[in-house]
Amino acid sequence: xxxxxLLRVAPGSTPDLAAIDTRATPGFEGDKxxxxxxLKELRGELADFQERLWAESKQSLLVVLQALDAGGxxxxxxxxxxxxxxxxxxxxxxxVPTEEELRHDYLWRVHAATPGKGxxxxxxxSHYEDVLVVRVNDLAPEPVWSERYDQINAFEAHxxxxxxxxxxxxxHISRDEQRExxxxxxxxxxxxWKWSSGDLDSREQWSDFQxxxxxxxxxxxxxxxxxxxxxxxxxxxxxxxxxxxxSEAAAEMDxxxxxxxxxxxxxxxxx
Ligand code: AMP
Ligand code: MG
Numbered sequence: 172x173x174x175x176x177l178l179r180v181a182p183g184s185t186p187d188l189a190a191i192d193t194r195a196t197p198g199f200e201g202d203k204x205x206x207x208x209x210l211k212e213l214r215g216e217l218a219d220f221q222e223r224l225w226a227e228s229k230q231s232l233l234v235v236l237q238a239l240d241a242g243g244x245x246x247x248x249x250x251x252x253x254x255x256x257x258x259x260x261x262x263x264x265x266x267v268p269t270e271e272e273l274r275h276d277y278l279w280r281v282h283a284a285t286p287g288k289g290x291x292x293x294x295x296x297s298h299y300e301d302v303l304v305v306r307v308n309d310l311a312p313e314p315v316w317s318e319r320y321d322q323i324n325a326f327e328a329h330x331x332x333x334x335x336x337x338x339x340x341x342x343h344i345s346r347d348e349q350r351e352x353x354x355x356x357x358x359x360x361x362x363x364w365k366w367s368s369g370d371l372d373s374r375e376q377w378s379d380f381q382x383x384x385x386x387x388x389x390x391x392x393x394x395x396x397x398x399x400x401x402x403x404x405x406x407x408x409x410x411x412x413x414x415x416x417x418s419e420a421a422a423e424m425d426x427x428x429x430x431x432x433x434x435x436x437x438x439x440x441x442x
Contacts, residue, residue: 174198174415178399180392186400188381188388193345193404199411206407213414214254220421221291225259227426228289231335234417235294237303237387238342239380240370241352243403244295247342250410251417252293261286264295277301277319278326285330298323299339302387307379320390327396336424337396340413341388342403346377 177197180186199206224230234252236244248262263284272280278298286292302323306316327337344352353370356362373380392398399416403409 172198173419174412175397175399175419178401178412178416180388180398180400182393182397184392185389186385188343188385188400191343191400191402193343193348193402195402196405196408197402197412198415199408203405203407206411210250210407210411210414213411213418214251216418217251217254217414217421218256220418220424220426221255221259223426223428224291224424225256225289226428228429229334230424230426231286231288232291232420232424233286233294233330233335233337234292235297235299235337235339236342237297237299237339237384238403239344239349239377240367240373241349241356242342242344243406243409244342246406247340247410247413248293248295250406251414254414255291259289260291260293262293262295265297265300278322282326285335288334297339298326299387299391303380303383304373306383307373307376320387323391324393324396327391327393331395336420338416338420339392339396339398340416341384341398341400342409343400344403346374348404349374 174197199209201209224232236247238244252260252262261284265280268277268280281294281298284292284294301311302316302319305311306313330337353366353374356366388398388400399412401409401412
């Protein structure tokens with residue numbers, strides 16, 4: 172079984188988030204040290220893939236990251252996404268929409284940030300906030316956000332039909348793990364910048380967010396754009412699992428080195 176098979180939300184199924192062990196390490200029997208060795212290999216593979224993707228310039232890869240506060244999106248970007256050459260990679264963070272963004276439909280800013288041919292795009296939060304925080308905090312009425320699941324599926328199918336591979340990762344941490352990570356932030360002055368007062372509000376809304384995530388995962392995991400639920404209490408497993416799934420997708424995308432237009436064996440470099 173591949174990591175993708177183990178962790179994918181089967182299209183049409185509803186994941187039971189509370190029943191998923193966030194400390195589990197599906198598909199991996201080793202410990203932290205051996206995971207870091209494996210990650211090093213995978214980073215090499217991903218770097219090679221990215222160079223071929225760029226050279227071929229026909230396909231794109233879009234990686235969507237979603238998690239609750241302290242879920243580990245930033246750490247994952249540091250440990251895994253940095254395997255890619257920054258020249259061909261763009262990480263886009265989506266925060267509270269600006270006034271201009273609010274004057275457009277919610278996919279406008281998202282579509283503008285999708286990767287072009289040969290490029291890799293990474294979304295730190297995404298259009299899913301428009302059915303997560305928007306739903307939980309009543310930022311739009313239910314008739315508005317409830318239409319969005321189908322709209323999102325259509326949007327992602329459109330990207331996929333236009334040669335963009337879409338992979339979506341939900342980094343799943345437990346309530347206890349979130350408390351520990353928040354506690355560490357409060358105790359370490361070098362982590363205070365990560366703290367926001369809204370973090371405690373969203374912790375109060377834990378079960379509302381779990382419900383909103385469950386619906387997003389159930390309704391928007393499609394063949395064209397699957398969701399993966401990554402047990403993320405153990406950071407090393409989180410990094411490993413995402414890197415394994417990226418590397419499996421890279422093998423399927425299999426970008427090819429372009430063939431030179433002229434016969435290079437005849438090229439002579441002058442003195
Ligand atoms: P951070 O990722 O910690 O920089 O925080 C970004 C904040 O922007 C989070 O609190 C998100 O919930 C919020 N956010 C992202 N997208 C939206 C959206 N479409 N509507 C409202 N808030 C959003
Ligand atoms: Mg935050």
